[in-house]
Amino acid sequence: MSDLKRGSAGGGVANGLTIAEARDALRRRDLSAVDLAMACMTAMDAADDLGAFVHRTPNIAMEQARAADVRLAAGDAPGLCGIPLGIKDLFCTKGVPSQAASNILRGFRPEYESTVTGRLFADGAVMLGKLNMDEFAMGSSNETSCYGNAVNPWRRQGSDVALTPGGSSGGSASAVAADLCLGATGTDTGGSIRQPAALTGIVGMKPTYGRVSRWGIVAFASSLDQAGPMTKSVRDAAIMLQSMAGHDPRDSTSADIPVPDFEAALTGDIRGRVIGIPREYRMEGMSAEIEALWARGVEMLKDAGAVIRDISLPHTKYALPAYYVIAPAEASSNLARYDGVKYGHRAALAQGDGITEMYEKTRAEGFGPEVQRRVMIGTYVLSAGFYDAYYNRARKVRALIKRDFETVFAEGVDAILTPATPSAAFGLGEMASASPVEMYLNDVFTVTVNLAGLPGISVPVGLDSQGLPLGLQLIGRPWDEAGLLDHAYVLERAAGFVSKPEKWW
Numbered sequence: 001m002s003d004l005k006r007g008s009a010g011g012g013v014a015n016g017l018t019i020a021e022a023r024d025a026l027r028r029r030d031l032s033a034v035d036l037a038m039a040c041m042t043a044m045d046a047a048d049d050l051g052a053f054v055h056r057t058p059n060i061a062m063e064q065a066r067a068a069d070v071r072l073a074a075g076d077a078p079g080l081c082g083i084p085l086g087i088k089d090l091f092c093t094k095g096v097p098s099q100a101a102s103n104i105l106r107g108f109r110p111e112y113e114s115t116v117t118g119r120l121f122a123d124g125a126v127m128l129g130k131l132n133m134d135e136f137a138m139g140s141s142n143e144t145s146c147y148g149n150a151v152n153p154w155r156r157q158g159s160d161v162a163l164t165p166g167g168s169s170g171g172s173a174s175a176v177a178a179d180l181c182l183g184a185t186g187t188d189t190g191g192s193i194r195q196p197a198a199l200t201g202i203v204g205m206k207p208t209y210g211r212v213s214r215w216g217i218v219a220f221a222s223s224l225d226q227a228g229p230m231t232k233s234v235r236d237a238a239i240m241l242q243s244m245a246g247h248d249p250r251d252s253t254s255a256d257i258p259v260p261d262f263e264a265a266l267t268g269d270i271r272g273r274v275i276g277i278p279r280e281y282r283m284e285g286m287s288a289e290i291e292a293l294w295a296r297g298v299e300m301l302k303d304a305g306a307v308i309r310d311i312s313l314p315h316t317k318y319a320l321p322a323y324y325v326i327a328p329a330e331a332s333s334n335l336a337r338y339d340g341v342k343y344g345h346r347a348a349l350a351q352g353d354g355i356t357e358m359y360e361k362t363r364a365e366g367f368g369p370e371v372q373r374r375v376m377i378g379t380y381v382l383s384a385g386f387y388d389a390y391y392n393r394a395r396k397v398r399a400l401i402k403r404d405f406e407t408v409f410a411e412g413v414d415a416i417l418t419p420a421t422p423s424a425a426f427g428l429g430e431m432a433s434a435s436p437v438e439m440y441l442n443d444v445f446t447v448t449v450n451l452a453g454l455p456g457i458s459v460p461v462g463l464d465s466q467g468l469p470l471g472l473q474l475i476g477r478p479w480d481e482a483g484l485l486d487h488a489y490v491l492e493r494a495a496g497f498v499s500k501p502e503k504w505w
Helices: 019-028 033-045 058-074 115-122 170-177 194-200 234-244 288-303 316-337 355-366 369-382 387-410 436-443 447-452 481-495
Strands: 053-056 084-088 126-131 183-188 203-206 226-231 274-278 307-311 415-419 456-463 469-476
Touching: 019 033, 019 058, 019 234, 033 053, 033 058, 033 084, 033 126, 053 170, 058 126, 084 170, 115 126, 115 183, 115 234, 126 170, 170 183, 170 194, 170 226, 183 194, 183 203, 183 234, 194 203, 194 456, 194 469, 203 234, 203 481, 226 234, 234 456, 234 481, 274 288, 288 307, 288 415, 288 456, 288 469, 288 481, 316 369, 316 387, 316 436, 316 447, 369 387, 387 447, 415 481, 447 469, 456 481, 469 481
Parallel strands: 084 126, 084 183, 274 307, 274 415
Antiparallel strands: 053 126, 183 226, 203 226, 203 456, 415 469, 456 469
């Protein structure tokens, strides 16, 4: 297996491969799906310090790997056949704990499979286990999880301070960056795929709203949530998205439109394509390193033959406050079902307590502080006296933000280039004394994409002065994931980002 070795944080053997490399090796029979799964599980066993995997499923993994080897031997091998993946704890997986990183869902084992995981497994993917995340996907640092923090495998040069892998898909990002799995599922409500991908040096894609089914995914904000792939390369993202995407009659928001061949769209030729650079994303106080990275990305795309155009998205400055009205409002509605009656945690009751006391005690014990905060905000903005003043006004702002993008795309822009995050990864606990609003500012470059329902992707482009990865974001036209992936592929090749975290765990 010496010909399979490549640079890897997780040991330098099979688990260090990309999905595309592993797919080709499996089809050549250079290694087996069982060997690949074993390599990942060995890496997982040595990586407890990362806190990435919270429920391991070795028996399921081996059963799926053996079935994949049978399909590979028979020549019946979809692109993901035999590929070991991690599944974010927000996805319901039949018979496997699916807690959304919340104590209120402790002990919940669904009797059904989410559409996304069902499609992945039908294509032969191997589930290694469930991945850490912020509770109910509410967070930007993976510090609100009932399991404890997930940890970024990267460290600042000369420092042993534990860093955030981002959130809410922090466990997914950490596991992929550390080569514990070849890819992972994530969900993105306001940047929860793209932000952690940028902070860990991997690729993270949020598809157009409706491209991927939300059925069987624990809901945070139903009009914003979208599942997507988190991978080591743009090609891998295309391969995973191919399996995940498609119409689902069980999801009323799922779009019944054809799914193109995303991998075939990776031509690497973007000559004449128009790339928009929004002036409103040049935020006051933006770090010089982020500014320089953005300028470098512009030059890379220009050198590839793209036409660079300055554009305006005038309502961008209202995106963050609008998002933090709409998302908590929808969370308040969605989380009302967790009351201790049918499943999950139920608080112990004192003599004389009635159903109201059961609801109150169960939700107080089961929900963490950030979830409680957002539920209270959401309930407040939906209340009779404030519905028009806050929620309806935020919906109107959302419509204006969507119209900004529609105008730009109608004028011939093919994709938009922006920073992915305002900074590199920060230390776990460093934001503890800050106000919640300061943490929410981590989503400043990403929330507009969710509000407008557009596809977006984060691509690692370089390292900061402390040796931490930085990413750039590309935003595409609705339903044009194929074109967006091609732009990202060009940016990825031009950047030549091959750095891996130095193993300390």
